[in-house]
Amino acid sequence: MPKNGSTTAAADWRRSVPGISNLLHHALETGQMADVEFSVGREYGDVVIFPAHKFILSLNSDVFNAMFNGGLPETRGKSIDITEVLPDAFSIMLVYMYTGSVEDSLRVENVFHVIYCADKYNLPLLMDLCLQFVLIQLEPDTCLAYLEIIKPYPHDSVPAFMEKCLEIADALTETVLRSEQFLLISQNTLEMVVQRETLSADENSIYTAVEKWAVEACRRNNLRPSGNNRRQMLGSVLFLVRFPLLTDAQLVNGPAKSELLSESELLALYKYKHAIVKPPLAFPTEPRTGCGWTLQCHERVFVQPEDANWLAGEVSGIEDDGVTVQLVGRSVTINERDQIVRASDILKKGQAILAFDGVWKTAKYYSIAAERDSHVVRIGDQKVAVGFVYIRISRDEMAARKAAHVG
Known part of the structure; x- marks a missing residue:
């Protein structure tokens, strides 16, 4: 160390990445002080090497803890071969274990591989994040396929996802x-x-x-x-x-x-x-x-969170610090009330929004319906009313609501 007590250039990273999460992310990216490495993805073609730290992995996963501290013969060396895991999914899992976040790295193309990793290494909170992501992607032509993939996993959130x-x-x-x-x-x-x-x-x-x-x-x-x-x-x-x-x-x-x-x-x-x-x-x-159920319309609002994608939701609470809007599979608190707009405010501008057809799909303004002031958008060749969202309600409940309204 120099006489003036300053750190060397090699240690400057300690000043540039403050915070435990950032430091851990830096250690993962650079492999600094790593004491194990994984050769991942042989079944997928190209093998990717991931340096890691036994201590961090053991804290996150009892599977890794048993692997590194249970005396398994295949872990006595520094390199561990994992053939059946997609490298991209393994990378996302490592980032999660070091930072507690998957950021924006989940995609339809990789999320089921990450779910496999979460199950293999017993990471239930990562599994929850993945299932929440998949829930938002559900559509009529994929819901049963996704159910088929998810149902074998012995995880607490799987029954609710299947439902x-x-x-x-x-x-x-x-x-x-x-x-x-x-x-x-x-x-x-x-x-x-x-x-x-x-x-x-x-x-x-x-x-x-x-x-x-x-x-x-x-x-x-x-x-x-x-x-x-x-x-x-x-x-x-x-x-x-x-x-x-x-x-x-x-x-x-x-x-x-x-x-x-x-x-x-x-x-x-x-x-x-x-x-x-x-x-x-x-x-x-x-x-x-x-078969005895019908449809009833209710107006929805749209919000624009930080990702700049319009999301449709229903106001579920108004507090002094903001408005909570219930979205598909999650809720979001909007502190700026002017971020909440009516469907017609977006539609009249011709902007792309999410339309409801049992699930939310990207759609664009098509025309104004003759009935009321409900707006219509087009998804492919299909027109979908967007100023309102359809919810299923029994005929008996419908009659009771009408009676209460008349009264």
Whole structure:
């Protein structure tokens, strides 16, 4: 050390990156004082070397703690080979363990790889951050695919995440059933969907989608799509379809024509529908509650957080220090009240916003609807009302609200 007590040039980083989080991030980026390194991604082609610090990793993860302090023979050297992990995901996990943040690094392309890392190394809070990110990405054509990926993980937040996916299937059943991903889900996930009381499609649409799924399942298993093979693929799902709700014409042109149901099952259905004394059936007979639901409109506001993307939300609280707006999957407090605007204020400017069609999608102003002053935007070829957001509400509750309003 120089006589005047000043630090050397090599130590200047201590002055330029103040704060524990910044210091740790610097140590991770530079590999300074690292005592272990990981060779990551051999299965993905290029191997990336990550220097790290056993102490930091052990504090974060009991898996790493056992790895470094439990005497495992493969960790006695300085380099550890991790073949099946995507390097980008491993990097995000390391940054999280050093700083507690994933910043803006999560993408649809890498988030499921990060989830794999969070599970592999037992990082439940990182798993929570990833699931929150995926929730915002949910759309009708992806909700079941994402459910399929997430459901095997033994994490406390997974059941709630799965329910959110299934709620989209409830609200937009027809769209979900027609999606390409629906045909690729497992039999177990299909059962989760078809058993729900709150699906909003008619039963013939549900049956038709189940038939298509069974045909595709036969193809995946190199089976001829005969009636018996399709029944084998469906298993218990067959007995969740409410065949008694189909009309005679739908039964004749559907399961009877495709030979999905046996002659005895078809005869029992016919007797149930027309005989005075109804025979017992192996199928549910009551309509799904979702089919009796309608739509009610409520105006939404839009906010513009620091990321400059307009987000739609609903005011959930007004305090002296700001307004709290509930967004999809999270809430945000806006301290500047002029950041909260009506949908029409944005639409009239022709700016891109998020439109509601069961989930929020990017859309642009299209025209003003003739009815009221509701505005319309276009997502592809589809018009979506944006001045208002649709929420599902039972007819009984609708009648009660109308009565209260009149009173």
